[in-house]
Amino acid sequence: MDEVLLGTGPLSQLSPGHELAKTLTGIRGLDEITRGGLPKGRPTLVCGGPGSGKTLLGLTFLVNGALQFGEPGVLMTFEENVEEIASDVASLGFDLPQLVDAKKLAIDYVRVERSEIEETGEYDLEGLFVRLDYAIRSVGAKRVVLDTIESLFAGLKDDAVLRAELRRLFRWLKDKGVTALITGERGEGLLTKQGLEEYISDAVILLDHRVHDQVSTRRLRVVKYRGSHHGTNEYPFLIDSTGLSVLPVSSLALEHTATLDRIPTGIPQLDAMLGDKGYYRGSTVLVTGGAGTGKTSLAAHFIDAACRRGERCLCFLFEESPAQLLRNMRSIGIDLERWVAAGLLQFHADRPSRYGLETHLAKMHQLVADFKPTVTVIDPVTNLMTVGTYADVQAMLTRMIDHLKTESITAVLTSLTPGMTSIERTENTISSLMDTWIVLANEGVNSHHQRGLYVLKSRGMAHSNELREFRLTDHGLDILDGAGRPQEGTHHHAGI
């Protein structure tokens, strides 16, 4: 009862006692979406087009089972032989021959060549059962992957027998108590060419690989999961040198622990403007301003201060290269290079147009998971906005920020605005997601170029509302005392 009342997200709707037993895949993100993995002791159908990652998903399920969960597995492959499969995944660090030697994995390549087979009279597929049973017993398998069993339809003529036998096979797998993953090729109007979804009704996962504007995006959706709640969205997933990972889209905002810990901005005067203590740890800070107003410098102070305290910082660059940024910051007296050398600071520079938003998001997710920063900077977040529509950008940033908050990572996002007056664009897209919003501006006053800064909002703290003048000096960003003009009163207690 309590759990129903606690939140509105899917995570809070079920108490663990009502969940059916599950088998962890060990695939980053997938276990979260499925709330614990695949249905234990039952078959799951994974369907998708060519190159959508079905085989890799199956193999990762087996390898993780063998290495992480002490569950040996069987791969029955119908399309590629053992050597081909092993070499396909060797680059991901999967050593299949070694797993086979260690009796943690059995691989059986089933080859059916229609031209070599004469059919006369009645038959069944008992030979397939015998082989599978033998393989399962040879390693004590708990996991089975059949990839792609539909190939049988090309090898044998009698569809009726095949269908009856497949039905029997899936029931047999259940009786065996193995957790099976069966891949199927996406068919027209059907999830799989042969309509396997008719036989496997416990769980169905759909993989999709789209290329739009030359940008490729992979998505995963749990179409069906009998007896279990599951995320129903399309989740981006990623295949790279470390394997496969799925990005859970969560709107778990209610589950963030609102910390009272504070984290310095790296600029004492700015800390003073933020209730004397800086940002909240785990909060998200937006720094907006026109070109050359000092956004990156402000972020660099934050990075520098975090690294001085020995914290880890991950910095995403969507405009400058790391070398450019390091040089520019050196010119105002901020030496970030030493933190890179010390392993506390990592840059990740990418062209926004290189991938779709989803892929950017998935990559960022993965880098965060790998580097485990406490502080992250995205400079500038506006460049990402060129890749998708406002709705897409908003959805993506919501997910990213949600994730960072869940991990208590403090984020500073810079945003380029053409000028003081047109911040609405940014405002509409992301400002509601931000806890603190700092605006930087250049003003020409009496033929004198002035830089100004003010805190537009900062949730949950008393903050200054003054427009303060600052300078970029050879020892960093220097906010001048008092001379600023008040915006509307000097202090402002922010609402939520």
Add this chain to the structure above:
Amino acid sequence: MQASEDHSATPAPPSQDKAYRLRLYVAGQTPKSVLALANLQQICEEHLQGRYEIEVIDLLVNPQLAQGDQILALPTLVRRLPEPIKKIIGDLSNKERVLVGLDLRERR
């Protein structure tokens, strides 16, 4: 010098006169497997008398043998000799097709 039958002047039907080594894969004594063996023995007596050898492999006893010959459907008859290897699946009730499959009759 040996006179090989392969170089005989008259073109013989394929595989004629050669020794046949046949393997019948089954899984236990099912009606299909019993029928297949009976059909096979009859065909062999009629067409391969004195030059055939049938080996019955029960996969319930020797499951590890299924992989080598890529056995999937049962019963499966494998012609191991003469080469090339041929496979005929089913209870072998269609005699005509078995003969074609064994290269004892031209495919029509």
